[in-house]
Amino acid sequence: MTPQTYIVDDDEAVRDSLACLLESRGIESQTYPSAEAFLEAWNPSLAGCIVLDIRMEEMSGIELFDRLLELGCRLPVIFLTGHGDVPMAVSTLKNGAFHFIEKPCNDTELVERIEEALRVDAARRDAEESAVSIEVRLKRLSPRERQVMELVLAGKINKQIADELNISVRTVEVRRASVFEKMGVKTAIELGQLIARSDGQRRS
Known part of the structure; x- marks a missing residue:
């Protein structure tokens, strides 16, 4: 599956601006208006990374992150946070989140973090494919x-x-x-x- 950046944010303007930014840098993306919408679309074959708003109506970004961990999702997650959410975001790093960035985002910093996350995910998938290849040979x-x-x-x-x-x-x-x-x-x-x-x- 082609690596994507999955943008999950209940603010349509944020989703659209992030998608346009990534498109201008040659990064493919998909957008979701809620945590529930992304959960419906998620499957273990997804490749890439997730850019996730920490505060959303209904299910929050933190709740989605916890649910994804339960499902075994290993995609790197970058949280978008308001200033008051920084302590919460720091705690997510301890639980395995990849990074967090405060709003309003610096475009260059955000793109650099996303590119880094995409590289990390690609390396993980390559390693898993290599391990499978070795197991096949052993058999x-x-x-x-x-x-x-x-x-x-x-x-x-x-x-x-x-x-x-x-x-x-x-x-x-x-x-x-x-x-x-x-x-x-x-x-x-x-x-x-x-x-x-x-x-x-x-x-x-």
Whole structure:
């Protein structure tokens, strides 16, 4: 899905001016007149970031933010706040909001924060796609190839692996080569880096 900046504000003039500003900078956007309207449109495949007014009638920006967290939304959220809302906005940063900007906004600052948020979201999605790719490759390994891979990662040489698995050194060489080919690496160091990256992405 094409990354978008999702503008959620109950002030039509604000929505329109922000959309025009982003369009002038080559950033695609969609606007929503309420938190409820965005909730109806939200789905896990959305990419980009959210620019969210902190004070709106009916459901507030804070309430929408909390609801999105419950739904597992990982889009960076930039809050637009009035001066009196700053303490509230600061507390949202502790809960995972990306940034907050006081109204009236400085156009350059706002665009820079949005571009930064879009980069962060793109990097997250790339990492997730990479982790999925690694998992797919791991699933292609046979049980014996898995055993050989684990011993390679443990720093064992072919002779040690052969003795431990009670197979010939030649068989180890064949299995090792197959592991490298299926995982898309050329050395044990590259294999270790790939698995470490996958483990780190699963924990993050």
